[in-house]
Amino acid sequence: MKIRIFLLLFIAALSFQDALAQKKRLMLFDNYTKGTVLMKNRARVNAELNFDATNNNMMFKQGSEEMILTNVNQIDTVYIGNRKFIPIKNIYLESVSTKHGDIYIHWNMKNAYKGKKGAMGMTTQAKVETINTAEYQYGVYENQYVDVYQLSNENEYYLFKKGKPAIVKNEKTLLKSFPENKDAIKGYIKEQKVSFSKVDDIIKLLEYCLGL
Template sequence: MKASILYLLFAFILAPISGTLFAQEAGNRVYLFDSFKPATVKMKNGSKASASFNYDGSKREMVYYDKEQLMVLDGLEQVDTIFIENRKFVPFQQKFREVVPLTEGELQIDWSMKRIFLGKKGAFGQVSHSGTVQNINPGYLTGYLSTQHSNEGSNQVYSTVLKNTYYLVQKSKPKKFNSLKTFMSHFPENQQTQLADFIKNEKVDFNVPEDVAKLAGFAVTLE
């Protein structure tokens, strides 16, 4: 269910929905954070509101709980910034981008996430799927999201696949990229050599958002 930002500002006064609908919505979502986090919504008129938020990287929606009801934040044209713990999200064309500050400029992350079914968990923490066995790694991808998880009380195990688009913004000019190849295309040959050395020495994995941010941070220091 969508909720106008006006409702958010006025104590989340919303009608409840059925448990069936709630379960269906929750089951189709792929969350950025491992749990709902305390957040502050800053409006363009200067007012603020607080709630526990999470970001759905599949539907590209900011969601929160009103009591036991899952709500989708609407009225984004009135929103300036959402701060989830120490992370910053800004609305952009009815979606959100995470903003990572750099020494010069910023990196914007347009999160895109898809949940893939791996199989069923068996004995000794293993996943069986199509006759194969894969160990479960319950860890986190550099604190951003769970890369492999199972629903509580269920033996089904999923993995999260990232298809992010990034924007390296300097002097209000964005450089759009979604792969190492498209990232390198934005730089002259001499800087590409420096970037390649940095990637090798720092063991940068472009599939890890924290590594992408580290690479972007180095890129803005090049002359």
């Protein structure tokens, strides 16, 4: 409960995308996956679930239809496979446990359509589109029609450093949160070739920082 209150107060001070400005969906998982919705009254509902990482909506399948999970204020936790999502205010945060503390991901993903690759390997017609893929860590996706997409994210990561909340969006905000360990963190980023566009890299980096 204490962690939720901290997160709620922390999130209240931040600005998010307008919930009414819906964008094309980018699903976190390739397919709908068996999961459980734990309600605040301790009831459990099993369903086929997925997460819209562009609009921060929890999705479920009813027959062949895709539906948005509503009444978020009545939900305690959502489990999809072995992953855990916590509703805080009007968004979901994915909770990732590490040996040095928990990290909370506010997903905000998109795919930039780079254009069609021609015979000479050049691309044209840059615009923004989305695709359905869970392979967010690999960065580049090409479909059979040689359309080239570059996956990007504007994720925010919340963590608690000695009981105080910190937010990380990029290297600059990370170093600001750990000023006393700046040199060690820069060395880790360089040695491990950390990419801030790869979620797995960032989680490992933040776990390292929490252990300093």
